[in-house]
Amino acid sequence: MNGIKSLFLQKIANWQRLVYKALVLLVCLFIINIQPAFAGIKDDNFDGNIFVVYAGNGSLVPPRQTLAQTLEEHKPAFLAFYVDDSKDCKEYAITISRVQEFYGKAAEIIPISVDTIPAQKTYAPTEVGYYYSGAVPQVVVLDQSGKVVLNKQGQVPFEEIDDRFREVFDLLPRTESVQLKRRSFNEFSSELSK
CATH class of the missing domain: 3.40.30.10 (Glutaredoxin)
Incomplete structure (x- = not known):
């Protein structure tokens, strides 16, 4: 009886290893198939605001x-x-x-x-x-x-x-005017730091 039980447990262990390997293979295939999100200024892909x-x-x-x-x-x-x-x-x-x-x-x-x-x-x-x-x-x-x-x-x-x-x-007109000055968006005010 112990021989049958140990054979049964061995088959279950083999089955579990096979299922584990299949799951690992599926996860790897899923990761390989995921396409990275490539976007840039020279394409028509969305990358945010x-x-x-x-x-x-x-x-x-x-x-x-x-x-x-x-x-x-x-x-x-x-x-x-x-x-x-x-x-x-x-x-x-x-x-x-x-x-x-x-x-x-x-x-x-x-x-x-x-x-x-x-x-x-x-x-x-x-x-x-x-x-x-x-x-x-x-x-x-x-x-x-x-x-x-x-x-x-x-x-x-x-x-x-x-x-x-x-x-x-x-x-x-621009031809008769001085060059416009840009205003800064991130000016630091020394008065705020006092």
Whole structure:
């Protein structure tokens, strides 16, 4: 009887080793089949908020105000339509951040992920969907009265946006003006450390 019992226990032990080996093999195959998440500025893969990842500027999203609030205050607005998984938008995030550096205090910078625009048949001029043309990136500059002074698709150069804002704010043209100074986002105040 002891011989049969020991043979039975030996078969169970062999069976357990076989199941263990099969589980290890399945886990290894699963790990090998997992594709790494590769994303970068030169592809159309999602890797997070483009302003944080590629422009180093998390202060752009969410915007401080809606377009309706901005127009109600008669403040100029800069609308930047984008998607987070577009190569062109990833590359253009730096320019949008640059616009904020120079005009962020005087105008409202409103980046809009087109995925968040509600699907409607018509939009009011106080809604961002009113200005969206169906392509990204797209920029729209509105003056203090809400009139469109620039509406372009693609990677619009900063200089062209700067020219429109100079007209809106009645500034000298770039050719006749001193170079604009950037404002720092991470200034250290010595008064706070006292």
